[in-house]
Amino acid sequence: MKMEIxxxxxxxxEFVFEKIIDSGxxxxxxxxxxxxxxxxxTGFSYVKTFGKNQSGTxxxxxxxxxxxxAFTTTTQRNTFHTRWELHKIDDRSTNIIITEQQESNGFFQKLNDIAVGFVLGRIKKRQVIAMIDAIEKAYNGR
Structure with a gap:
């Protein structure tokens, strides 16, 4: 499955990049x-705990x-390749392209991800757009 924003x-x-880096x-x-x-x-990796008994690299x-x-998140069930590209339009505007490619590990995981992916994908997309909007509000002081 693939998501693109x-x-x-x-x-x-530079402001957008700084906010993303600070979060990371x-x-x-x-x-x-x-x-x-x-x-x-680039090349740095670490283990992250996502909740009870769940972690990934x-x-x-x-x-x-x-x-x-750009980073890759690998768990027992899935691998996510996430890439943010920031394209300068002018000194005040930025075009942000975010892509995320999900790979499922195993047949049953693929079936499960297809079944719930549509709903969760929409929720995740809304969350990422809300994060971009928050960066814009932080810059513009709104």
């Missing part, structure tokens, strides 16, 4: 006690500011 906001690309670094520090430098994030595939933030 394409949205343009009135926020400079906060999560890394919370999970590991470490805080890598942005220039060292997050590996940064490409972090090149202020344009790309």
């Amino acid at each position: 394409n949205k343009t906001i009135d926020v400079p690309r 670094l906060y999560d890394i520090e919370r999970q590991t006690g470490k805080r890598p430098k942005v220039m060292n994030m 997050i590996k940064f595939d490409e972090v090149s500011g202020p344009s790309v933030y």
Whole structure:
């Protein structure tokens, strides 16, 4: 399954990238006690706990500011490839393209993911759009 979001906001690309990076670094520090430098994030991985008895490995595939933030999340059930691309339109506007590709591990997991994927996919898409809107509001002071 694949999700794609394409949205343009009135926020400079550097501000968007900084907010995404801050969120990622906060999560890394919370999970590991470490805080890598942005220039060292590509290739960095850590184990994240998602809730009761669930965890996964997050590996940064490409972090090149202020344009790309890509990572892979691997759990027992699924692998998610997430990529944020930030395209500068002008000094004040950014086009954000987010793609997420989900791979299911095993036949029954694939069936389950297809069955619930449509509903959960829509919810996840709304959450990501709400996060983008929050970045825009933070920049514009609304």
